[in-house]
């Protein structure tokens with residue numbers, strides 16, 4: 001699935017001045033398989049961008065298409081299918097179920113598409129050094145541990161695009177590199193792409209494209 005933007009401006013951001021490099025108000029396409037860094041300072045609209053592509057927000061002018069379909073034309077059922085099979089997210093507020101354990105949070109997502117076995121899920125937790133948290137409620141994990149759970153959960157489904165809104169904001173350099181490597185391996189395995197929003201840090205990763213807000 002390709003994503004096409006034509007003259008898109010979120011309504012709350014339409015009154016402010018954007019830089020010449022900003023994607024707001026321009027025409028461009030993102031092609032499946034691309035690894036994209038979306039770079040912006042605080043308040044320029046990274047979360048708005050992510051929520052708009054998730055169908056959570058519809059307050060924008062211009063046109064966004066997934067392949068040939070305008071995203072404003074999708075029914076709630078079509079959005080549910082898209083979020084199950086074609087786009088996956090790590091939201092800035094993570095949206096984990098705090099009373100449920102790490103295992104339960106991962107299984108809730110994973111069971112929709114049977115993407116991984118329990119031992120594969122545990123293996124991913126081990127790679128991010130949180131395998132001892134399998135039976136722990138997410139609400140009592142540190143923010144960095146919760147981010148790692150949310151990243152693994154987002155990988156537990158098929159997708160063309162993985163959208164991540166500042167997913168490493170609570171991680172140290174070493175854990176960021178481990179998480180990025182896990183993400184990159186999964187994305188390469190299923191020949192998909194990702195969009196990573198950052199405050200300017202490229203995490204020493206060789207992105208295919210850099211966009212700005």
Ligand SMILES: Nc1ncnc2c1ncn2[C@@H]1O[C@H](COP(=O)(O)OP(=O)(O)OP(=O)(O)O)[C@@H](O)[C@H]1O
Nearest residue numbers: 012013040041042043044045046047048049092199
């Ligand atoms: N529903 C809304 N109504 C009005 N203004 C909004 C709304 N949502 C966001 N904004 C404004 O739009 C701007 C962009 O917000 P957004 O949360 O997308 O920024 P951001 O780049 O993700 O910021 P940060 O890096 O601080 O998380 C902000 O000025 C915010 O106040």
